[in-house]
Amino acid sequence: MPVLSIAHITTYAYRQPVTFGEHRLMVRPRESYDQQLLDARIDIDPAPAEVRWLHDVFGNAVAVAAFEGTASHLYIAAHATLDHRPSAAAGFALESYARRYPFTYSSEDMPDLIRSIERQHHDPDRVVDRWARAFIGDEGRIETTVLLEAITRAIHRDFTYVGRTAPGTQSPLETLARGAGTCRDFAVLMIEAVRALGLAARFVSGYVYNPDARETLIGGGNTHAWVHVFLPGSGWVEYDPTNGIVGNRGLIRVAVARDPYQAVPLSGTWTGFPGSDVGMDVSVTITVEPEEVPC
Numbered sequence: 458m459p460v461l462s463i464a465h466i467t468t469y470a471y472r473q474p475v476t477f478g479e480h481r482l483m484v485r486p487r488e489s490y491d492q493q494l495l496d497a498r499i500d501i502d503p504a505p506a507e508v509r510w511l512h513d514v515f516g517n518a519v520a521v522a523a524f525e526g527t528a529s530h531l532y533i534a535a536h537a538t539l540d541h542r543p544s545a546a547a548g549f550a551l552e553s554y555a556r557r558y559p560f561t562y563s564s565e566d567m568p569d570l571i572r573s574i575e576r577q578h579h580d581p582d583r584v585v586d587r588w589a590r591a592f593i594g595d596e597g598r599i600e601t602t603v604l605l606e607a608i609t610r611a612i613h614r615d616f617t618y619v620g621r622t623a624p625g626t627q628s629p630l631e632t633l634a635r636g637a638g639t640c641r642d643f644a645v646l647m648i649e650a651v652r653a654l655g656l657a658a659r660f661v662s663g664y665v666y667n668p669d670a671r672e673t674l675i676g677g678g679n680t681h682a683w684v685h686v687f688l689p690g691s692g693w694v695e696y697d698p699t700n701g702i703v704g705n706r707g708l709i710r711v712a713v714a715r716d717p718y719q720a721v722p723l724s725g726t727w728t729g730f731p732g733s734d735v736g737m738d739v740s741v742t743i744t745v746e747p748e749e750v751p752c
Contacts, residue, residue: 460495460746461709463664465535465680467723470735474527480505480725484535485518486663487710493540502532515719517712522725533723543668543706549602552690558593558601559655563689570687572715573657578628578649585629589650605686605696606703608650612643613701618675626717640675640699641682641717647698648684657687662720663711665700666743674700674707679741680722685713709743 465484488494499508505522513519554560562570580586592607593599617637627635627642629649638646644660651658665674665681683697693713695705702708714720727734 459541459668461539461541461666462744462746463535463537463539463709464740464742465537465664465722466740466742467533468738469531469727470738471529471727471729471733472735473730473733474529475727475729475733476527477524477531478726478728480522480524480531480533480723481721482520482522482533482535483517483662483712483720483722484537485520485711486537486539487517487712489710491542491544491705492709493542494537495540496536496538498536500532500534500536502530503528513719515713515715517714517720527729531727539709541705541709544704549688549691549694549704551601551688555601555689558599558604559597560601561655562657562687566687566689570657573659573687574652574655576649576652577716578630578645580630580649580653584633585646585649586653588633589653593654601688604654605651605694608647609696609698609703610701612647612698616643616698618643618699624721639682640697643698644682644684645717647696651684651686659685659693660714660717660720661685661695661708661710661712662714662717662722664709664741664743665697665707666709666745668707668745674702677741677743679739680711681708682717683708 485497486494499520501522506525507523509521511519592604619637621639626645627638629646632638632642632646648658661683663681665677667674685693686696688694695708696703697708712720
């Protein structure tokens with residue numbers, strides 16, 4: 458149960474002073490049974506006139522900062538310390554009716570899951586459907602966990618990770634055609650594939666770290682994206698197609714959402730002369746604190 462220290466620093470630079478509109482920050486890790494938040498703070502320069510907190514429709518913690526005056530830079534540093542408790546895929550306990558695919562969610566769960574099952578991307582030729590159903594095999598039935606793990610591993614194995622700083626995501630059809638993308642592109646592809654199979658899936662934004670020095674995980678140094686799939690008996694289970702991870706090992710949740718645009722870590726506006734924007738720099742550093750050894 459490692460204790461982690463996270464520093465998520467974002468710096469905006471401008472050629473001359475500008476005025477800032479409201480900025481929305483979604484950088485506070487979600488608290489749960491498997492990640493206990495020990496401390497969290499956000500440092501902002503120039504200091505905002507007001508910072509207010511709210512929970513969005515998904516229960517994510519959101520800070521809204523309002524500013525006065527002008528500045529030629531904006532520095533936002535989110536620091537957090539948490540106790541992270543990794544779980545392995547072997548620990549999943551599914552309800553008997555959900556252990557093999559296909560299955561149908563219970564009448565109690567379905568009303569709350571339906572929006573997470575609805576497709577979000579146009580696919581008139583059912584390309585994503587055919588790609589997803591190829592994992593089921595000729596028998597038409599397969600263990601649910603085996604199916605989802607196979608999709609996760611296939612994206613990790615067959616697609617090339619290519620970093621991209623531009624906002625937004627590729628469509629699943631683009632990712633399939635290019636065979637390459639970012640972590641958020643891979644997450645969107647898996648979400649659409651899982652939804653094509655009638656399962657509930659949602660987008661997760663957060664951080665990835667190496668719990669073992671012998672491992673190399675993709676997505677460090679910045680925010681990361683992966684997938685939640687709802688499995689009766691185990692609830693929302695993590696799948697990271699970028700790294701082929703099943704379970705939350707090495708993954709720190711910050712926000713969950715039905716669509717990526719609802720989980721942007723930092724957004725806001727500025728007003729000034731055209732061409733004032735010099736650029737943005739983002740860094741995420743995660744330190745694993747040494748475990749105390751009892752005397």
